[in-house]
Amino acid sequence: MTFASTVTSMIGWWIGDLFSTTWAFILSFIASFYGIYLGWKFNRDHFE
Numbered sequence: 001m002t003f004a005s006t007v008t009s010m011i012g013w014w015i016g017d018l019f020s021t022t023w024a025f026i027l028s029f030i031a032s033f034y035g036i037y038l039g040w041k042f043n044r045d046h047f048e
Contacts, residue, residue, distance in 0.1 A: 001039030008035030 012031025016024030 001036050001043065004039035004042070005032045005035035008032060008038065 009028045009032035012027035012029075013024045016027035
């Protein structure tokens with residue numbers, strides 16, 4: 001979950017930085033939660 005959250009947060013920051021630092025922060029925040037969800041779902045589907 002941590003790896004997926006970090007990667008999606010990085011992608012959100014990169015995309016948001018094209019507009020402004022505020023957008024980078026907002027998109028990074030949203031993307032990190034999406035990464036947590038993806039990591040949790042991957043773990044649930046493949047390791048349980």
